[in-house]
Amino acid sequence: MKAGVIVFPASNCDRDVAVALEQSTGRPTTMVWHGETQLPALDLIVVPGGFSYGDYLRCGAIAAHSPIMREVVARARAGTPVLAICNGFQIVQEAGLLPGALLRNASQRFVCRDVHLKVERSTAPFTSRYNAGTVIRIPVAHHDGNFYADDETLAELQGEGRVVFRYVTAEGARGPAANPNGSLDDIAGICDPSGRILGMMPHPERLADAMLGGADGRAMFDAAVEHLS
Numbered sequence: 314m315k316a317g318v319i320v321f322p323a324s325n326c327d328r329d330v331a332v333a334l335e336q337s338t339g340r341p342t343t344m345v346w347h348g349e350t351q352l353p354a355l356d357l358i359v360v361p362g363g364f365s366y367g368d369y370l371r372c373g374a375i376a377a378h379s380p381i382m383r384e385v386v387a388r389a390r391a392g393t394p395v396l397a398i399c400n401g402f403q404i405v406q407e408a409g410l411l412p413g414a415l416l417r418n419a420s421q422r423f424v425c426r427d428v429h430l431k432v433e434r435s436t437a438p439f440t441s442r443y444n445a446g447t448v449i450r451i452p453v454a455h456h457d458g459n460f461y462a463d464d465e466t467l468a469e470l471q472g473e474g475r476v477v478f479r480y481v482t483a484e485g486a487r488g489p490a491a492n493p494n495g496s497l498d499d500i501a502g503i504c505d506p507s508g509r510i511l512g513m514m515p516h517p518e519r520l521a522d523a524m525l526g527g528a529d530g531r532a533m534f535d536a537a538v539e540h541l542s
């Protein structure tokens with residue numbers, strides 16, 4: 314199973330996610346510069362976190378128009394799984410692969426801390442190693458993570474079971490104390506109708522090894538390997 318990570322100017326989670334992928338795949342991760350126009354053969358594409366193009370204009374807005382994103386969109390539409398984390402989520406939204414928008418955090422502040430997520434959807438390729446309803450601990454680090462969608466889009470996401478993660482307390486309760494950014498319906502991650510394109514604000518690669526202080530994120534990479542091998 315061959316995984317690739319797209320690297321933009323000012324990506325800063327590309328190497329972390331490459332390490333997490335290598336831990337699960339047992340193979341080197343292919344790094345692809347945003348200026349490339351061709352993607353090599355890949356079973357999985359990760360659009361990583363960071364501050365692409367200095368977050369100018371709007372987080373992810375410029376990166377979404379990078380040459381490589383035409384290829385990423387085409388592969389995603391052809392069925393290659395895409396995991397989009399934090400700035401990656403913002404980028405794939407701007408590229409039209411996932412609906413909604415990520416607005417400035419309600420607090421107007423950068424939020425960097427561990428949060429708890431309830432796994433709402435536990436299907437392949439990314440969440441099949443969790444039981445639905447499980448609460449996991451994963452860090453967030455962003456200033457624009459406040460998920461918003463219009464009423465129709467929100468109803469569609471809810472009705473089609475496309476809310477993958479919601480912010481909760483460690484005990485699994487919802488409410489303002491558990492939601493770090495004001496996201497609508499406590500949404501932390503969503504997917505496309507097939508489940509193969511997953512966007513999330515929290516960073517599973519940052520807690521993917523006990524040496525990092527927790528390994529709740531690892532199951533996402535292991536699940537992808539299991540599904541795609």
Ligand SMILES: NC(=O)CC[C@H](N)C(=O)O
Nearest residue numbers: 362363399400455456457
């Ligand atoms: N860690 C990240 O990917 C941050 C994303 C974006 N720069 C923000 O702050 O919202």
